Amino acid sequence: MNIGESLKNILIELPREVKLVVVTKTQAVDVIREIYEEGHKIFGENKAQELILKQPELPQDIEWHFIGHLQTNKVKFIAPFVSLIHSVDSYKLLKEINKQALRNNRTIDCLIQLFIAEEETKFGLDINEAMHLLEEYKSSSLDNVHIKGVMGMATFTGDMEQVRSEFRKLKRHFISLRETYFKDDPAFRELSMGMSGDYKTAIEEGSTIVRIGSAIFA
Ligand SMILES: *Cc1c(COP(=O)(O)O)cnc(C)c1O
Numbered sequence: 387m388n389i390g391e392s393l394k395n396i397l398i399e400l401p402r403e404v405k406l407v408v409v410t411k412t413q414a415v416d417v418i419r420e421i422y423e424e425g426h427k428i429f430g431e432n433k434a435q436e437l438i439l440k441q442p443e444l445p446q447d448i449e450w451h452f453i454g455h456l457q458t459n460k461v462k463f464i465a466p467f468v469s470l471i472h473s474v475d476s477y478k479l480l481k482e483i484n485k486q487a488l489r490n491n492r493t494i495d496c497l498i499q500l501f502i503a504e505e506e507t508k509f510g511l512d513i514n515e516a517m518h519l520l521e522e523y524k525s526s527s528l529d530n531v532h533i534k535g536v537m538g539m540a541t542f543t544g545d546m547e548q549v550r551s552e553f554r555k556l557k558r559h560f561i562s563l564r565e566t567y568f569k570d571d572p573a574f575r576e577l578s579m580g581m582s583g584d585y586k587t588a589i590e591e592g593s594t595i596v597r598i599g600s601a602i603f604a
Contacts, residue, residue: 389417390424392602404589407451409599411436415443422448430597434460441467453597455509458482466490472537472578473499475511477522480531487530495532497578500559502552503541510538513559520567535576536560540584549584553591
């Protein structure tokens with residue numbers, strides 16, 4: 387199956403309200419352009435260096451999502467154009483995103499990355515750390531960032547009941563953060579969960595954004 391076909395097969399199954407981020411890490415710009423020409427314009431990268439190299443070479447109306455661990459010293463390079471940063475995991479990072487967004491005269495949408503997996507290697511905050519971050523955020527005035535929800539990654543396993551229970555946990559945390567900190571902000575509505583191996587389960591559990599790479603390119 388070619389890339390266009392795999393993409394179409396995934397899009398057909400997605401509920402209309404679920405957004406697909408095509409994850410293009412390690413893919414060449416020509417491959418990305420091919421997908422763009424099929425009509426898809428939302429792409430995700432997980433390394434700032436890679437994103438910075440690709441972005442100038444591709445159409446400027448692409449919606450770029452940043453989905454990997456982001457170092458504060460790299461924020462300035464992606465701030466001029468990034469559309470949604472899925473991986474905010476510290477107040478320090480949020481503050482830097484705000485600063486660079488202000489410099490570029492724009493507002494940058496962000497998600498808080500929560501740790502839900504068993505694997506210790508994955509990034510993200512636990513619920514207490516996330517609450518701590520949001521307390522700081524609420525008591526400051528970071529006017530150039532807009533927090534729109536949360537992101538999480540399930541354990542990499544074929545045990546779909548475990549994956550499901552991790553997605554449920556993420557959804558519970560999402561709801562509890564929304565009730566505590568975003569009662570008056572309907573824009574806090576995004577639940578970024580689901581990758582190639584688990585996006586169907588993620589959608590059943592309420593995902594609003596899925597991030598899919600290998601199922602399209604493999
Ligand atoms: C690579 C990556 C994905 C996509 O993974 P696939 O299994 O290739 O679909 C999604 N989210 C993050 C954060 C990633 O790094």
